[in-house]
Amino acid sequence: MGENSLIFRLRRxxxxxxxxxxRLYRPSFIKWITYSHKCKEEQAIDxxxxxxxSFYENVVDGVIEEMNDxxxxxxxxxxxxxxxxxxxxxxxxxxFNPDYEDRLxxxxxxxxxxxxxxxxxxxxxxxxxxxxPCADILRLFYFNNLSTDEIAEIMGYKNGNTVKNLKxxxxxxxxxxxxxxxx
Amino acid sequence: MSDFELxxxxxxxxxTAEEKKAFRARLLNDPIFNxxxxxxxxxxxxxxxxxxxxxxxxxxxxxxxxxxxxxxKDQTVMKKVISIAASVVLIASLAYIGxxxxxxxxxxxxxxxxxxxxxxxNGQVRGERSEELSLRESAMLAYDAGNYGxxxxxxxxxVSEAPNATDYFYLGVSQxxxxxxxxxxxxxxxxxxxxxxxxxxxxxxxxxxxLKTNDEDAYLGALANxxxxxxxYSVDAQSLLEQLGFDLDTELMDALVDxxxxxxxxxxxxxxxxxxxxxxxxxxxQWGIVRSLDGLEKYAFFTEEPLQDLFDGDRVLTVVIExxxxxxxxxxxxxxxxxxxxxxxGRVYVVDKY
Numbered sequence: 001m002g003e004n005s006l007i008f009r010l011r012r013x014x015x016x017x018x019x020x021x022x023r024l025y026r027p028s029f030i031k032w033i034t035y036s037h038k039c040k041e042e043q044a045i046d047x048x049x050x051x052x053x054s055f056y057e058n059v060v061d062g063v064i065e066e067m068n069d070x071x072x073x074x075x076x077x078x079x080x081x082x083x084x085x086x087x088x089x090x091x092x093x094x095x096f097n098p099d100y101e102d103r104l105x106x107x108x109x110x111x112x113x114x115x116x117x118x119x120x121x122x123x124x125x126x127x128x129x130x131x132x133p134c135a136d137i138l139r140l141f142y143f144n145n146l147s148t149d150e151i152a153e154i155m156g157y158k159n160g161n162t163v164k165n166l167k168x169x170x171x172x173x174x175x176x177x178x179x180x181x182x183x
Numbered sequence: 184m185s186d187f188e189l190x191x192x193x194x195x196x197x198x199t200a201e202e203k204k205a206f207r208a209r210l211l212n213d214p215i216f217n218x219x220x221x222x223x224x225x226x227x228x229x230x231x232x233x234x235x236x237x238x239x240x241x242x243x244x245x246x247x248x249x250x251x252x253x254x255x256k257d258q259t260v261m262k263k264v265i266s267i268a269a270s271v272v273l274i275a276s277l278a279y280i281g282x283x284x285x286x287x288x289x290x291x292x293x294x295x296x297x298x299x300x301x302x303x304x305n306g307q308v309r310g311e312r313s314e315e316l317s318l319r320e321s322a323m324l325a326y327d328a329g330n331y332g333x334x335x336x337x338x339x340x341x342v343s344e345a346p347n348a349t350d351y352f353y354l355g356v357s358q359x360x361x362x363x364x365x366x367x368x369x370x371x372x373x374x375x376x377x378x379x380x381x382x383x384x385x386x387x388x389x390x391x392x393x394l395k396t397n398d399e400d401a402y403l404g405a406l407a408n409x410x411x412x413x414x415x416y417s418v419d420a421q422s423l424l425e426q427l428g429f430d431l432d433t434e435l436m437d438a439l440v441d442x443x444x445x446x447x448x449x450x451x452x453x454x455x456x457x458x459x460x461x462x463x464x465x466x467x468x469q470w471g472i473v474r475s476l477d478g479l480e481k482y483a484f485f486t487e488e489p490l491q492d493l494f495d496g497d498r499v500l501t502v503v504i505e506x507x508x509x510x511x512x513x514x515x516x517x518x519x520x521x522x523x524x525x526x527x528x529g530r531v532y533v534v535d536k537y
Binding site for chain 1: 187195222223225226227229230231232233234235237238239241242243245246249411412413434435
């Protein structure tokens with residue numbers, strides 16, 4: 001995998017790479033989808049953003065490895081096309097809904113009578129307000145699926161162990177904040 | 184391994200099948216462990232969701248900055264809104280007349296309907312040498328005052344000294360005002376071929392200038408290009424094309440190049456205008472014959488933006504501009520296409536190559 005390739009940078013959570021990909025493929029994608037599927041520009045932009053995000057997710061989840069320019073283009077087009085067809089079938093507006101996912105495989109939590117939904121809302125709030133370095137470390141770890149060594153390299157820490165310790169502290173901090181907001 | 188690490192490894196899906204089995208058994212039998220697990224799992228989930236929604240708002244920001252880049256162009260929008268409103272009235276009345284005598288308006292009539300002077304947005308001039316500054320300023324003064332003859336003289340001097348897109352563009356519009364259409368065409372082609380600024384505007388005015396000189400291939404090409412590229416003139420271009428009696432099918436059609444492809448000018452020009460070669464002022468064009476994938480229909484094709492290495496048998500994407508036997512066509516045909524008309528099924532504009 002080339003050091004400077006967009007995919008390599010994307011995997012490491014490089015926002016500039018995300019912007020580059022967005023700007024690079026936007027004109028041809030919008031042109032293509034508005035013409036071939038006769039949709040409005042607004043909808044085309046929604047679909048393009050969806051395609052870019054799906055691409056990003058697939059990169060960080062390791063579904064996509066190295067790919068050339070034509071490959072990325074084809075990939076984005078196929079995501080866009082499927083999304084377009086699915087939306088038309090459902091006749092619903094685009095929404096990027098990450099709400100499902102792996103909660104399904106988890107057993108219901110019996111937590112002192114507190115409704116699960118309320119607990120999730122609290123968690124959401126705490127995560128949203130998270131400061132750095134915790135926010136970055138947890139994102140690179142849980143979303144970009146990077147190892148603690150890779151995170152150390154990106155964030156300029158001495159080694160993976162430092163990151164590992166920091167991450168543990170961050171988690172403890174979140175737990176503490178959850179208890180505080182409980183009161 | 185601590186419980187914390189064990190749970191992280193489970194969530195990262197790196198445990199063996201055996202370990203997973205033991206892990207799940209523990210979840211059922213150890214409430215404290217289960218709670219720890221639920222919490223970590225929820226943290227991980229929320230961080231992922233947060234990362235996604237951050238990425239989405241980042242993309243929205245990028246999108247916004249892209250549309251802000253376009254606002255320079257949109258300075259003309261207010262003026263255009265007014266002129267569009269005016270042309271709606273005109274179109275309505277023309278359509279009414281059309282009902283009476285079933286005739287399409289002439290090119291000159293359409294030209295009169297669509298041509299508006301371009302609003303000079305060029306009042307403030309950035310740091311250039313002082314003589315140039317004053318020459319441009321007086322040229323723009325003349326332009327704004329409607330003294331287009333003087334503007335043409337000054338702008339022509341200006342571009343011969345220091346070629347640039349802005350002056351060529353205003354030169355072209357001024358030349359149209361004093362009815363020097365052939366000269367205007369040269370000015371607009373210079374902008375289109377040699378510079379990056381004022382491209383969309385130049386294509387639109389080029390379409391109008393060639394409409395006036397009845398160069399059908401040229402104005403159809405320019406209009407198709409504007410519509411396909413969705414520039415700010417695409418709505419006007421679409422309605423003009425319809426009034427000319429053409430029907431542009433926005434559905435893309437695949438086709439195969441049939442026979443040799445011609446291109447002019449042969450050489451490629453420098454896009455920044457740094458080198459002046461034989462392409463200056465010439466219309467770029469590429470043309471030939473394509474047939475539909477089933478081989479049953481043949482079309483004349485052309486494009487204003489020549490594709491590199493286009494050969495016999497290549498697969499291309501096209502927009503069908505007109506089909507034969509589809510009602511009445513404009514009688515003012517001229518140029519290359521007319522000769523083949525009997526053998527071909529219509530005309531397409533090539534937009535891309537596979």
